Amino acid sequence: MTVKERPLLRRAEAARLSDVSNDFAATNPPSGATLELSDVAYHYAGKRGQRTAGLGPINLMVGAGEFLTIVGPSGSGKSTLLSVLAGFLKPQQGQVRLAGQVVSGPDPALTLVQQEHALFPWLTVAGNVAFGLKSQRVPGDEQRRRVAAALAQVGLPEYGERRIHELSGGQRQRVAIARALATRPGLLLLDEPFSALDERTRTDLSEQLRGIWQEQHITVVFVTHNLEEALKLGERVVALRDGMVVLDAPTQELSVEKLRAVMEEG
Numbered sequence: 001m002t003v004k005e006r007p008l009l010r011r012a013e014a015a016r017l018s019d020v021s022n023d024f025a026a027t028n029p030p031s032g033a034t035l036e037l038s039d040v041a042y043h044y045a046g047k048r049g050q051r052t053a054g055l056g057p058i059n060l061m062v063g064a065g066e067f068l069t070i071v072g073p074s075g076s077g078k079s080t081l082l083s084v085l086a087g088f089l090k091p092q093q094g095q096v097r098l099a100g101q102v103v104s105g106p107d108p109a110l111t112l113v114q115q116e117h118a119l120f121p122w123l124t125v126a127g128n129v130a131f132g133l134k135s136q137r138v139p140g141d142e143q144r145r146r147v148a149a150a151l152a153q154v155g156l157p158e159y160g161e162r163r164i165h166e167l168s169g170g171q172r173q174r175v176a177i178a179r180a181l182a183t184r185p186g187l188l189l190l191d192e193p194f195s196a197l198d199e200r201t202r203t204d205l206s207e208q209l210r211g212i213w214q215e216q217h218i219t220v221v222f223v224t225h226n227l228e229e230a231l232k233l234g235e236r237v238v239a240l241r242d243g244m245v246v247l248d249a250p251t252q253e254l255s256v257e258k259l260r261a262v263m264e265e266g
C-alpha cells in the first residue's frame, strides 16, 4: 500500500465504524458474552465463481468470559474466522450467535483489534478512543469518563491530548486496545495485535491484556502465530488447518511441541 492510499483506507475505516448500530443500551452487555458458531462456512469466490479456500464448516462454543487463542499455519483461515466473528464477512452457511443473538453485521458489542491499528491521525489519542462512543451516542460526560478509564487501563493515563504520530508502535497498539475497551464490548477480537512489536513490548502488552481480561471478564478471541504466546495467554487453544478445527483443548493439556505437531500433520 502506498503512503497516499493509507489516509483513504483510514477514512474508509472511519466510515465503516460510524455505520455500526447506534443502539447504545442494547449493545453494551455488562460482561463477556457467549459466542456460538454452528456449522459456519465462508469460502472466497475464485475464477468463474468457483469457491476457493476459506473457512469451515466449523462448530465452536466460547463461554462468557473465556480467553480463547487461535493458532494455525499461514492460510489456515484465522483472519477469515475473525472477520466472520466481527460481522465483516457474512458466512455462506451456518450462524454466529453472540449472547444468543445472530450476528448479522458489524456491531459495537464485538470489536476487532488488528496488527494495523487503523488509528485516525487527524484525531488526538482521546478522540480516537472516543470514536466508537460517538457513533454509539454515549453522552459527553460518560464518554470522557470512559476514555480516561480506558487510557488508564492500558497504561497511558496522561496521553489523551497527544497526536498519534507522537506515539511509539506499542503505544499506538495500546490506544487501539483502549478504543475497543471503551465501547465495553461483550467480545474482544484480536488478530495478531502484537506481532509488529519488539519482544519486550509484546510481553508487557500481553501481560496487560491478561490483567484487563481478569478484571473485566470480557470474552476474548486472540489469534496468534506465536505458540508460546497462545499458551501463555489463553485458557483454551483452538488450532486451524485448511479452514478446519484440528485441535480444541485447554491450555494446561498442551505444549508448544504438541501444538506444532498438530499443525504440521496432514
Ligand SMILES: Nc1ncnc2c1ncn2[C@@H]1O[C@H](COP(=O)(O)OP(=O)(O)OP(=O)(O)O)[C@@H](O)[C@H]1O
Residues within 6 Å of the ligand: 044, 045, 052, 053, 054, 072, 073, 074, 075, 076, 077, 078, 079, 080, 081
Ligand atoms: N480476499 C480473499 N480472496 C480470496 N482468497 C482469500 C482472501 N483472503 C484470504 N483468502 C484465502 O483464504 C484462506 C484463509 O486465509 P486467511 O487470511 O484467513 O488465513 P490466515 O490463517 O489468517 O493466514 P495468515 O496467518 O497468513 O494471516 C487462504 O487460503 C487465503 O489465500
